[in-house]
Amino acid sequence: MAQKPSIPKGTRDFAPIEMARRNYIFNTIKEVFRLYGFQQIETPAMENLSTLMGKYGDEGDKLLFKVLNSGDFLSDVEQAELESRNSVKLIKKISEKGLRYDLTVPFARFVVMNRDKLSFPFKRYQIQPVWRADKPQKGRYREFYQCDVDVVGSDSLMNEVELMQIVDEVYRRLKVNVCIKINNRKILTGIAEVIGQADKIVDITVAIDKLDKIGLENVNAELASKGIPAESIEKLQPIILLQGSNEEKLQTIREVLASSEIGLKGVEEVATILEHVRLLGVQTEVELDLTLARGLNYYTGAIFEVKAKDVQIGSITGGGRYDNLTGVFGMDGVSGVGISFGADRIYDVLNQLDLYPAEMLQSTKLIFVTFGNEELKYAMQCLKSVRAAGIAAEVFPEPAKMKKQMGYADSKGIPFVAIIGDTEMKEQKIMLKNMATGEQNLVSVEEAIQMLGGGK
Numbered sequence: 001m002a003q004k005p006s007i008p009k010g011t012r013d014f015a016p017i018e019m020a021r022r023n024y025i026f027n028t029i030k031e032v033f034r035l036y037g038f039q040q041i042e043t044p045a046m047e048n049l050s051t052l053m054g055k056y057g058d059e060g061d062k063l064l065f066k067v068l069n070s071g072d073f074l075s076d077v078e079q080a081e082l083e084s085r086n087s088v089k090l091i092k093k094i095s096e097k098g099l100r101y102d103l104t105v106p107f108a109r110f111v112v113m114n115r116d117k118l119s120f121p122f123k124r125y126q127i128q129p130v131w132r133a134d135k136p137q138k139g140r141y142r143e144f145y146q147c148d149v150d151v152v153g154s155d156s157l158m159n160e161v162e163l164m165q166i167v168d169e170v171y172r173r174l175k176v177n178v179c180i181k182i183n184n185r186k187i188l189t190g191i192a193e194v195i196g197q198a199d200k201i202v203d204i205t206v207a208i209d210k211l212d213k214i215g216l217e218n219v220n221a222e223l224a225s226k227g228i229p230a231e232s233i234e235k236l237q238p239i240i241l242l243q244g245s246n247e248e249k250l251q252t253i254r255e256v257l258a259s260s261e262i263g264l265k266g267v268e269e270v271a272t273i274l275e276h277v278r279l280l281g282v283q284t285e286v287e288l289d290l291t292l293a294r295g296l297n298y299y300t301g302a303i304f305e306v307k308a309k310d311v312q313i314g315s316i317t318g319g320g321r322y323d324n325l326t327g328v329f330g331m332d333g334v335s336g337v338g339i340s341f342g343a344d345r346i347y348d349v350l351n352q353l354d355l356y357p358a359e360m361l362q363s364t365k366l367i368f369v370t371f372g373n374e375e376l377k378y379a380m381q382c383l384k385s386v387r388a389a390g391i392a393a394e395v396f397p398e399p400a401k402m403k404k405q406m407g408y409a410d411s412k413g414i415p416f417v418a419i420i421g422d423t424e425m426k427e428q429k430i431m432l433k434n435m436a437t438g439e440q441n442l443v444s445v446e447e448a449i450q451m452l453g454g455g456k
Contacts, residue, residue: 005087011135011143013392017248017361022145024360025174025346026127029147032169034058034361036162038149041124043106045317053098055105055298055328057202063132065142066095075271099131104298104325104338105149111152114328120153120334123326127343140314141344148319150338157269159337162275162320167306168284170341175355177309178316179285184270187253190263195235197325201295204228208240209293214231216240241289246274246288253290269302285369298322304339308349316345361413365452367404368395368418368430375420382418382445388455409435417450 030040046067053061071092074082089241103126111118127147134140149166149386163178171178174398185205190403192201203226214222219240223233239256242249250271256381270288277286294303301321308316312397319339326334350356353376366386368379379395386393396405409417419431424442432448433440443451 001281008142009193010136010140012141012143016363020363020452021350021356022343023167023448024346024356025343025350026145026147029170029174029341030127032127032166033147033149033261036123036149036166036404038116038123041110041126042128043103043110044098044125045099047106047131049091049098051095051329052101052105055325057206058408059206060101063134064101065099065131065133066091067097067099068095068096076344099185101132102130103128103146103340104150104322107148107150107331107338108152108325108336110444111334112326112331115331121151121159122153123149123151125149144345145343146339147343148338150336152215152334152336157177157215157302158276163282163304163319163339164273164277164282164284164286165280167304167339168282172307174350176316176346176349176353177242178306179287179306179309181287181289181307182270183271183303184266184291184301185293185303186262186266186269186301187257187290188266189291190257190260190266191236191239193260194262195232199231200226200228204236205293210292211240211291214280240268240292240387246286249288249290250274267303270434273302273408274427283302294316294320298325301322302337308357310350311349313345313349315342315400318339323431362392362415364394364412365415366393366416366418366448367409367412367414369395369402369409370396370399371402374398375399375422375425378425379418379420385445385453386452389449391449391452392453409450446456 207222299320300323303317303320306317321337
């Protein structure tokens, strides 16, 4: 017996109805991106490991899918190296490429390679799959799509404001109730300074970024395991647990960071963004969250995450400013800021809340059913005219019992059926049936096209 096929854990197949739903998400996001003047690019699924490694921190590097070299990839590996079981050293000899972990680092590489062809500030959007060797769980996949918008070549905080407007517009169109959480890596750096642990900024941000997932006690345990003294961890507690309005939090953190120049700069950046968001009337709730760290090393300024309010799931959008990313590819002094919409998590949210428009799921609007070969020939001619008028239509490909053909139409949710028999052929018409009401009308093809809204 043949083995039953399967797919890797953390990946999914998508049937036609699921693809219709996903395309609704992609198209909605694309429309908003274009509305704000962003242009689309694409980059390869595989990048050189030299491009990817070292850009996401140690934890990110572990989650990179490595691709084995072509041919005899073990030919240059000594037996002693195999027996040492040192995977870090071994991977350098047997793998030169990896699947992209996100779209931001490949974008930075793209900017550096195409710098002479681009106009700055450069506003791009990119919608492609990414891969992470993560443990699959609800809302977390090994293969998933990101929908990114980034602006490079501008230091202006108005870019951050515009990205928050984009978030507001996308989720308003998708009818998802969300909260935008905002913080600033400069604030986190300032916090590390005032608790006397400036050199531990990465360990601190990686740990507190897990607060929602593992809780305060485990965060403190992780901080201690990284060599951060109990006294410093104690100083961190009121900052992590800070409550109140955005204004109250800003005032408190100003006082806490009074001795940190970089920390105060971060506070003022957040204050500026929040003020403009308020003036522009952004409807989405925006919350200053000092535990938000986004553990990726390349963020240097504002950082964002978006949480769905009505569904228990991780962040569905996130991003921030990165002043140094292109520098690692030899192009210094180019600041960027961007956000990424997690299409797969948004898909799960819309599924749980049943927020898809009914008409979005319709592919075919009209189907022709026939009772013989001559009727089928006539139907094919009618079908040509209907499609030429811009109406999605099909014909059942062979004469069959009415029950079978109507069952097919019903199973696909096709709203109108054109029935063709001897009478319809003699009068050069079709019997147009509304599947929702059961109403039938003997009409010409031109009249049917008009009734179905074609040719507009």
